Amino acid sequence: MATKNYAGVTVDVNEEGYFTDPGQWTKEVAAEIAKEEGIDLTDKHLEVLDYLRTKFISGEALSIRGINKSGVVDVKTFYQLFPGAPLKKSTKIAGIPKPSSCV
Amino acid sequence: MNKLLILGAGTGGTIMANKMRKELSRDEWKITIIDQHKTHYYQPGFLFIPFGYYKKEDVIKPKQNFLPPGVNSIYQKVEKIEADANKLTLANGEILNYDILIIATGTRINPDETPGLKGELWHKKIYDFYTIEGAIALGKFFKTWEGGNLVINIADNPIKCPVAPLEFAFFADAFFTDRGMRDKVNITYVTPLSGAFTKPRSSKLLGSLLEEKNINLVPDFFLGEVDNENQKIIDFGGKEIPFDCMISIPLHNGDPVIEESGLGDDFGFVPADKHTLQSNAHENIFVIGDAGNFPTSKAGSVVHFMAEILHENLLCYIENRPLTGSFDGHSNCFIETGHGKGALIDFNYETEPLPGYFPLPGIGPMGLLKVTRLNHYGKLMFRWIYWHILLRGKDMPIDADMTMAGKKVD
Numbered sequence: 001m002a003t004k005n006y007a008g009v010t011v012d013v014n015e016e017g018y019f020t021d022p023g024q025w026t027k028e029v030a031a032e033i034a035k036e037e038g039i040d041l042t043d044k045h046l047e048v049l050d051y052l053r054t055k056f057i058s059g060e061a062l063s064i065r066g067i068n069k070s071g072v073v074d075v076k077t078f079y080q081l082f083p084g085a086p087l088k089k090s091t092k093i094a095g096i097p098k099p100s101s102c103v
Numbered sequence: 104m105n106k107l108l109i110l111g112a113g114t115g116g117t118i119m120a121n122k123m124r125k126e127l128s129r130d131e132w133k134i135t136i137i138d139q140h141k142t143h144y145y146q147p148g149f150l151f152i153p154f155g156y157y158k159k160e161d162v163i164k165p166k167q168n169f170l171p172p173g174v175n176s177i178y179q180k181v182e183k184i185e186a187d188a189n190k191l192t193l194a195n196g197e198i199l200n201y202d203i204l205i206i207a208t209g210t211r212i213n214p215d216e217t218p219g220l221k222g223e224l225w226h227k228k229i230y231d232f233y234t235i236e237g238a239i240a241l242g243k244f245f246k247t248w249e250g251g252n253l254v255i256n257i258a259d260n261p262i263k264c265p266v267a268p269l270e271f272a273f274f275a276d277a278f279f280t281d282r283g284m285r286d287k288v289n290i291t292y293v294t295p296l297s298g299a300f301t302k303p304r305s306s307k308l309l310g311s312l313l314e315e316k317n318i319n320l321v322p323d324f325f326l327g328e329v330d331n332e333n334q335k336i337i338d339f340g341g342k343e344i345p346f347d348c349m350i351s352i353p354l355h356n357g358d359p360v361i362e363e364s365g366l367g368d369d370f371g372f373v374p375a376d377k378h379t380l381q382s383n384a385h386e387n388i389f390v391i392g393d394a395g396n397f398p399t400s401k402a403g404s405v406v407h408f409m410a411e412i413l414h415e416n417l418l419c420y421i422e423n424r425p426l427t428g429s430f431d432g433h434s435n436c437f438i439e440t441g442h443g444k445g446a447l448i449d450f451n452y453e454t455e456p457l458p459g460y461f462p463l464p465g466i467g468p469m470g471l472l473k474v475t476r477l478n479h480y481g482k483l484m485f486r487w488i489y490w491h492i493l494l495r496g497k498d499m500p501i502d503a504d505m506t507m508a509g510k511k512v513d
Contacts, residue, residue, distance in 0.1 A: 060396075061398060063259060063260065064259055064339065065369070065370065066369050066370075075325075075327065075339045076339065079339050084340070085323050086340075088297075088323075
């Protein structure tokens with residue numbers, strides 16, 4: 001298993017750079033990962049990250065549809081916040097596994 | 104008299120009615136099954152209809168044919184479930200009480216949720232094949248279609264039978280090749296996933312099949328809206344893909360009654376334990392199949408494996424013992440790849456589909472993650488097995504728990 005260093009913290013990541021232990025996440029760490037993805041974190045970003053982490057920790061599946069219904073952010077804004085592949089980018093920055101759609 | 108109520112007489116509900124009637128004494132337990140429709144559809148057969156391989160008659164039979172004596176069946180819509188009071192109300196006002204409720208209400212497509220999808224082109228140039236009406240309408244359309252951009256799109260997951268859209272793409276390639284017009288049909292497969300399929304190894308095999316068959320792949324596409332006037336689909340990020348004919352796999356939801364009764368998650372699927380199948384909110388409610396929020400395929404094979412576990416856990420619950428049945432997420436799917444061949448995948452919550460052989464007693468080893476003629480016959484044979492063995496809750500020569508025998512691990 002690989003490790004990476006963000007904001008002075010060593011975190012365990014998988015081969016795609018996703019956290020294997022969401023407990024190692026901090027806001028400072030998030031800001032550094034976001035920078036790697038070319039994103040400057042704002043409060044709105046953090047609100048979304050918080051929502052994703054809460055959902056993940058309670059064992060619920062994450063999806064674009066679910067985010068649209070969450071009331072936290074609509075899909076258009078979600079794409080603006082995390083351009084390109086928002087679900088993949090946001091979960092990476094949130095320190096949780098990449099959502100794997102069920103087969 | 105104790106009462107077991109089964110909501111939904113599809114694959115899961117019918118199997119459970121058969122299994123539990125055999126198990127529970129008629130003097131002690133009354134079993135009632137409720138469904139709003141009288142016709143049972145063999146849903147895996149819908150895929151074959153647009154290409155003329157199956158007709159409507161091949162995929163329908165009366166539900167009542169599969170229910171055993173001693174099970175009371177009611178063909179009515181359910182208005183509301185009041186789980187805290189252990190009762191539900193039917194459309195005709197009748198109230199039914201239960202000691203145990205099995206929710207087997209399945210999932211259905213919800214094209215209304217995507218702007219423009221169910222617009223003026225619906226069932227004219229945009230078709231689904233997840234309903235009998237869609238599959239038949241598409242079959243008629245294909246008979247005279249002269250070609251163009253054929254776009255196959257999955258709006259977002261979860262969907263029923265996640266391999267069906269790929270099978271559709273393979274069938275379309277074979278179908279238009281056989282008609283001598285493949286050069287006039289440009290097939291594009293548009294998916295929210297990052298590749299052809301979810302798990303790495305099967306995604307690789309299926310992705311290379313798409314390439315081999317000259318089917319374009321557009322990954323990471325989340326359908327935002329359909330532009331009927333300009334005939335294109337647009338994703339939330341603004342990406343556009345033009346179509347002359349679009350095959351849509353729309354968003355899926357649980358049954359409306361689940362949401363209306365406050366029993367569902369955001370999409371109307373019932374949150375339940377993925378191993379014991381017991382509802383998270385009510386201990387006398389159990390969930391089987393597509394109706395649950397289980398992180399596995401919404402597919403008949405999964406339902407069949409779940410049924411064995413649910414059977415065990417219902418007995419545990421009735422006898423006041425800890426629930427010992429634990430579902431491992433086992434799924435087993437034949438994948439039609441066209442031209443009389445097919446592939447087979449076998450996996451569970453923890454183990455992705457692996458290559459190797461699947462030991463099937465009486466028939467012989469079937470190739471896993473490879474394209475063979477035997478796998479195609481396996482799929483065709485399955486329709487007979489479904490009607491005659493599976494729905495009736497009889498034993499099949501495949502264990503509910505996934506086996507590693509024959510699978511190759513690196």
